[in-house]
Amino acid sequence: MGASGSVGYCSFTKAIEHLGDRWSLLVVRQLGTFGPQGFNDLATGLPGRISRSVLADRLRRLEMLGVVSRCEGPHPDYRLTDVGLGLMTPLGALRTWAEAWLPDDPEMVERDPDVVLAWLAQRVDRAHCPVRPVVLEFRPHQRCDRRYWLVVQRGAEPYGCLTDPLLDPTRYVYVESSMPALLALARGRCDWSRACGDGSVTAAGDPELVSRVGEWFRLRTSGATRPVEMG
Structure with a gap:
């Protein structure tokens, strides 16, 4: 040298x-x-x-x-x-x-769920969220005993919780997903309609809220991306 x-x-x-x-x-x-x-x-x-x-x-x-x-x-x-x-x-x-x-690390959901929630919060489009707060409860397929919560509301800063925020139960959307799918949504590499369409993500709750979840999040708009495989 x-x-x-x-x-x-x-x-x-x-x-x-x-x-x-x-x-x-x-x-x-x-x-x-x-x-x-x-x-x-x-x-x-x-x-x-x-x-x-x-x-x-x-x-x-x-x-x-x-x-x-x-x-x-x-x-x-x-x-x-x-x-x-x-x-x-x-x-x-x-x-x-x-x-x-860098590839997503599925184990990160368990190791640092607060980081994943922060990524999801960064994707929230506050202008298109409901006027009243909505709680998204995430349940990874591989660990159905683990749950994480994200609270969204129009014009308000979204925030994640590692314990149930105990808001109005009629305002909950229950999201079950594979860990790779959850990370892809958090990183803005996949939209909700695609994830729900291939079955890697399912949502339950008030039909009106469930039908509009995809409007509350933005995709990543800059930087090179690679196709995401959903598990």
Whole structure:
């Protein structure tokens, strides 16, 4: 390997060693997207589940690298430095690549259901949702004992729940699906009519609500896509 290639490879290796764990880049992305946040906000806002000790360790490491600093004040928030902000462009490119080319992981529904619910929420078209709130209850075929909930309403921020929100029972739509189908819907790679048409997704509840579920979600409109196989 030539000298210039060796230098480039060493720089890449350093980046992986310092930032290549599961949580460091997620912390950077969270601060870059939402601005300064306190420790508790980060602990609850990061997708998945991070222990407080792990989060404290990652923040110390990012501070040491000059990627993150703490704002002054009685309750100091963490923020990205100019060095950290420089990571947002490559993170955006990495996300675009991953959405286009990385295969969906069916086990993610069980491992990180809150992430899948967040993806579904991103696909909600609030302008076309019903005026009164509707609860979508998801039941994966492979694990009928597991249930997840997404609440949608016109003009309101959709939100996911890992416990039943206990709203008006007449406003529930019960969705059963294969895990690959649920991920395809969450990623915007498949619309509801196609998923219901091939049987990978079924919906029950008030017929009027069931017939309009597909209007409440948007497909992904940019980036390369590949055909999705429904299980």
